[in-house]
Amino acid sequence: xxxxxxxxxxxxxxxxxxxxxxxxxxxxxxxxxxxxxxxxxxxxxxxxxxxxxxxxxxxxxxxxxxxxxxxxxxxxxxxxxxxxxxxxxxxxxxxxxxxxxxxxxxxxxxxxxxxxxxxxxxxxxxxxxxxxxxxxxxxxxxxxxxxxxxxxxxxxxxxxxxxxxxxxxxxxxxxxxxxxxxxxxxxxxxxxxxxxxxxxxxxxxxxxxxxxxxxxxxxxxxxxxxxxxxxxxxxxxxxxx
Amino acid sequence: xxxxxxxxxxxxxxxxxxxxxxxxxxxxxxxxxxxxxxxxxxxxxxxxxxxxxxxxxxxxxxxxxxxxxxxxxxxxxxxxxxxxxxxxxxxxxxxxxxxxxxxxxxxxxxxxxxxxxxxxxxxxxxxxxxxxxxxxxxxxxxxxxxxxxxxxxxxxxxxxxxxxxxxxxxxxxxxxxxxxxxxxxxxxxxxxxxxxxxxxxxxxxxxxxxxxxxxxxxxxxxxxxxxxxxxxxxxxxxxxxxxxxxxxxxxxxxxxxxxxxxxxxxxxxxxxxxxxxxxxxxxxxxxxxxxxxxxxxxxxxxxxxxxxxxxxxxxxxxxxxxxxxxxxxxxxxxxxxxxxxxxxxxxxxxxxxxxxxxxxxxxxxxxxxxxxxxxxxxxxxxxxxxxxxxxxxxxxxxxxxxxxxxxxxxxxxxxxxxxxxxxxxxxxxxxxxxxxxxxxxxxxxxxxxxxxxxxxxxxxxxxxxxxxxxxxxxxxxxxxxxxxxxxxxxxxxxxxxxxxxxxxxxxxxxxxxxxxxxxxxxxxxxx
Numbered sequence: 148x149x150x151x152x153x154x155x156x157x158x159x160x161x162x163x164x165x166x167x168x169x170x171x172x173x174x175x176x177x178x179x180x181x182x183x184x185x186x187x188x189x190x191x192x193x194x195x196x197x198x199x200x201x202x203x204x205x206x207x208x209x210x211x212x213x214x215x216x217x218x219x220x221x222x223x224x225x226x227x228x229x230x231x232x233x234x235x236x237x238x239x240x241x242x243x244x245x246x247x248x249x250x251x252x253x254x255x256x257x258x259x260x261x262x263x264x265x266x267x268x269x270x271x272x273x274x275x276x277x278x279x280x281x282x283x284x285x286x287x288x289x290x291x292x293x294x295x296x297x298x299x300x301x302x303x304x305x306x307x308x309x310x311x312x313x314x315x316x317x318x319x320x321x322x323x324x325x326x327x328x329x330x331x332x333x334x335x336x337x338x339x340x341x342x343x344x345x346x347x348x349x350x351x352x353x354x355x356x357x358x359x360x361x362x363x364x365x366x367x368x369x370x371x372x373x374x375x376x377x378x379x380x381x382x383x384x385x386x387x388x
Numbered sequence: 389x390x391x392x393x394x395x396x397x398x399x400x401x402x403x404x405x406x407x408x409x410x411x412x413x414x415x416x417x418x419x420x421x422x423x424x425x426x427x428x429x430x431x432x433x434x435x436x437x438x439x440x441x442x443x444x445x446x447x448x449x450x451x452x453x454x455x456x457x458x459x460x461x462x463x464x465x466x467x468x469x470x471x472x473x474x475x476x477x478x479x480x481x482x483x484x485x486x487x488x489x490x491x492x493x494x495x496x497x498x499x500x501x502x503x504x505x506x507x508x509x510x511x512x513x514x515x516x517x518x519x520x521x522x523x524x525x526x527x528x529x530x531x532x533x534x535x536x537x538x539x540x541x542x543x544x545x546x547x548x549x550x551x552x553x554x555x556x557x558x559x560x561x562x563x564x565x566x567x568x569x570x571x572x573x574x575x576x577x578x579x580x581x582x583x584x585x586x587x588x589x590x591x592x593x594x595x596x597x598x599x600x601x602x603x604x605x606x607x608x609x610x611x612x613x614x615x616x617x618x619x620x621x622x623x624x625x626x627x628x629x630x631x632x633x634x635x636x637x638x639x640x641x642x643x644x645x646x647x648x649x650x651x652x653x654x655x656x657x658x659x660x661x662x663x664x665x666x667x668x669x670x671x672x673x674x675x676x677x678x679x680x681x682x683x684x685x686x687x688x689x690x691x692x693x694x695x696x697x698x699x700x701x702x703x704x705x706x707x708x709x710x711x712x713x714x715x716x717x718x719x720x721x722x723x724x725x726x727x728x729x730x731x732x733x734x735x736x737x738x739x740x741x742x743x744x745x746x747x748x749x750x751x752x753x754x755x756x757x758x759x760x761x762x763x764x765x766x767x768x769x770x771x772x773x774x775x776x777x778x779x780x781x782x783x784x785x786x787x788x789x790x791x792x793x794x795x796x797x798x799x800x801x802x803x804x805x806x807x808x809x810x811x812x813x814x815x816x817x818x819x820x821x822x823x824x825x826x827x828x829x830x831x832x833x834x835x836x837x838x839x840x841x842x843x844x845x846x847x848x849x850x851x852x853x854x855x856x857x858x859x860x861x862x863x864x865x866x867x868x869x870x871x872x873x874x875x876x877x878x879x880x881x882x883x884x885x886x887x888x889x890x891x892x893x894x895x896x897x898x899x900x901x902x903x904x905x906x907x908x909x910x911x912x913x914x915x
Contacts (some may be wrong), residue, residue, distance in 0.1 A: 171537045189531060189532075189537075189538045190536065190537040190538065191537055191538060191539065192537040192538075192539045192540065195537075195539040199539050199542075202542070203538060203539070203542060206527050206528070206542065207527075207528050209526075210526035210527055210528035210529070211526075211528055276536060291512075291532075291533035292532050292533050294533070295531075295532065295533065295534065295536075
């Protein structure tokens with residue numbers, strides 16, 4: 148892990164990586180073969196050798212007793228997501244003073260979670276897994292599959308943001324060649340979602356959140372009954388098609 | 389490995405380790421501790437010794453295997469080479485096999501996360517038993533619930549599986565001996581972890597086991613028809629899968645058949661006891677049936693030769709050994725010729741039951757009666773038949789006298805009233821109908837019980853006396869303390885009063901000073 152100054156100014160490019168303490172990649176699988184649908188999401192360590200991909204695919208298929216046609220599909224999907232990640236790896240990204248809101252909106256088995264919170268992108272020591280663990284413990288969630296799902300959701304969003312910042316860094320470099328004043332651009336392009344800390348915690352306003360925002364930032368955890376789960380799944384499938 | 393305070397496991401988890409060769413279970417105590425950062429809610433540990441064992445699933449295909457199934461509420465078995473495992477510590481071999489967690493190269497892979505993964509996986513495995521019959525967990529199940537990257541989780545999982553800390557059962561879908569045979573071979577390759585993990589994967593995470601299925605079902609079929617002394621059948625022992633030749637033991641209750649060897653070596657599940665089995669003579673059933681002619685010969689010979697079975701066998705001819713003849717003879721319904729036998733057998737039976745002797749193991753070689761559900765009775769009947777009527781009678785008589793003597797001594801000591809001779813005479817008289825004897829025996833027992841209870845009560849009383857004394861001492865002590873506290877509070881009160889007085893005087897002076905000050909000012913003003 149490279150030691151990084153956490154107050155990287157917008158000028159300081161940093162090598163691309165997921166801004167968490169461990170450089171793990173979220174992978175999502177959604178494969179359909181012969182009417183059988185396999186959906187999954189997990190974290191992957193990109194420094195694992197590629198042989199691991201096939202091994203993992205085989206293991207999964209065997210454990211879940213899926214038809215063997217899945218093996219190649221799964222392996223391919225993982226591999227493509229990996230290469231995509233690797234393609235970003237060499238490049239720079241800008242880390243400004245960025246605190247972004249992360250939204251959770253997921254359903255895992257019988258648990259429905261809605262939440263929103265602020266996350267510091269500059270904090271390369273952050274750990275979505277730790278957050279997920281604490282979340283589950285605090286909210287008293289009993290389903291053990293929820294934790295990893297939360298961690299993966301967070302990671303995906305961070306990944307997207309990081310990707311965006313890379314893209315914006317590229318663009319801004321191009322634009323820089325053209326004209327000056329590029330500093331505004333990263334913020335406006337990729338930072339539409341960023342919260343300007345200085346503005347909100349400016350002079351006289353207090354650090355305490357305004358009352359009307361409480362609802363937004365409060366975590367909601369719902370336990371669904373079986374029928375609701377079925378209904379939701381049906382709507383999801385319809386939407387997917 | 390001692391015990392512990394921890395949140396997740398209230399009691400000690402008993403871990404049994406198996407020697408890498410065969411079957412079940414030796415206990416070993418495990419050191420528990422909270423699995424760190426486990427985001428599952430603490431599951432109720434099914435490993436409480438207090439919990440009643442789950443009923444044996446006899447309807448499954450593997451009559452013999454899955455011994456942990458019934459015992460799983462009390463025991464988890466792990467192989468002996470994995471004894472180093474403990475919840476809190478990380479052992480040398482873990483460092484060796486999974487260096488990625490310990491070399492500090494990556495921030496997320498450190499001993500703490502390793503422990504978290506490992507404990508979470510094992511925790512999950514051990515929680516499973518009540519729900520799944522096979523008690524194995526798959527990697528995918530595990531990785532869905534553990535927060536972390538799948539590559540490392542997979543390696544930890546493989547490591548644990550290779551070392552038998554998870555998914556290890558003497559058999560889940562194969563017989564115990566099969567698995568046991570497979571186990572030492574695959575585990576001898578443990579130095580090379582990769583090869584072992586693939587080997588264990590193929591053998592230990594087995595999509596099941598066709599070969600053992602066939603024989604158990606075959607033997608199950610056989611055992612159901614065993615009762616009918618019909619034509620010859622092939623019998624396979626459900627444990628060692630060897631054809632039963634001479635004799636085998638069938639348990640209809642559990643639908644099992646064991647060969648004599650397995651029966652003797654007690655190679656069956658916890659839920660079954662040795663009395664559930666009855667002996668079935670193969671040779672008798674398989675080899676030939678006794679024709680009427682042969683039976684006739686047999687009876688003739690017995691009448692002639694009495695106890696000399698060799699001669700009887702000769703007379704019967706046709707390749708019947710003397711043992712065969714004896715067996716056959718016993719299986720015959722006892723007709724009027726043998727009137728004396730039932731009575732004597734009864735007496736002998738009583739004698740034997742009251743003595744509680746165990747001829748069992750010795751006499752098993754000779755065959756008992758056809759409905760030998762109670763081996764002792766069978767033995768008694770057999771012996772009486774063998775010994776002949778008068779002998780049995782006399783023996784019973786003597787035994788009863790001897791026993792009554794013994795009981796009489798005891799009663800004498802207790803009662804001191806009735807002369808022993810009279811008692812003995814009573815016993816002699818009552819030798820045949822020994823209900824009287826039984827009653828006296830019961831009386832003696834009751835007396836001793838009474839004594840014991842008296843002693844217990846006395847002991848309890850003395851204990852109570854001691855305790856009351858202690859309580860009294862304590863009360864006195866507390867009274868003293870109380871007194872002291874009161875004294876001190878009084879002192880405190882006095883001090884408070886003094887302080888109050890001081891304050892008041894101060895105020896007075898102040899007020900006085902103030903007034904004088906004022907008056908001075910007034911006087912100055914006036915001037």
